Every structure is written in C-alpha cells, then in structure tokens.
Amino acid sequence: MTKKFNPDEVIGKPYQRGMLPYGGSVTKGKISSAIGEDEYRAMMKRLKAILA
Structure with a gap:
C-alpha cells in the first residue's frame, strides 16, 4: 500500500x-x-475552468 503524502510531515526538513x-x-x-x-x-x- 502506498503512503499518502502529508504536507505537515515535510515542513522544516531539508x-x-x-x-x-x-x-x-x-x-x-x-x-x-x-x-x-x-x-x-x-x-x-479551477485552472482548467479558467482555460476552458
């Protein structure tokens, strides 16, 4: 099973x-x-809606 990316875990790391x-x-x-x-x-x- 692939671990889901959690942004809070990487903030502050090199x-x-x-x-x-x-x-x-x-x-x-x-x-x-x-x-x-x-x-x-x-x-x-949102971007696709703007460009469509």
Missing part, C-alpha cells in the same frame, strides 16, 4: 528532490510550505 510531489516552496534549503493532493487537485480544477 529539501531533497522529489519531496514536494504537488508543489510547495523552499527557503534556505528547508521546506517552508507544501501542498497536499486535495489542494493541488482543487487548484488544477
């Missing part, structure tokens, strides 16, 4: 490639914000 599958931000080498799957899907749905 960034490594692949740690932010849905986006986020890195400040001074540490993850300062992360986006979860639900928020990512909602943003993409």
Whole structure:
C-alpha cells in the first residue's frame, strides 16, 4: 500500500528532490510550505475552468 503524502510531515526538513510531489516552496534549503493532493487537485480544477 502506498503512503499518502502529508504536507505537515515535510515542513522544516531539508529539501531533497522529489519531496514536494504537488508543489510547495523552499527557503534556505528547508521546506517552508507544501501542498497536499486535495489542494493541488482543487487548484488544477479551477485552472482548467479558467482555460476552458
């Protein structure tokens, strides 16, 4: 079973490639914000509605 991504678990950790599958931000080498799957899907749905 695949573990679901939890943004709260990665905030504050040193960034490594692949740690932010849905986006986020890195400040001074540490993850300062992360986006979860639900928020990512909602943003993409709004974006597709705008572009359609």
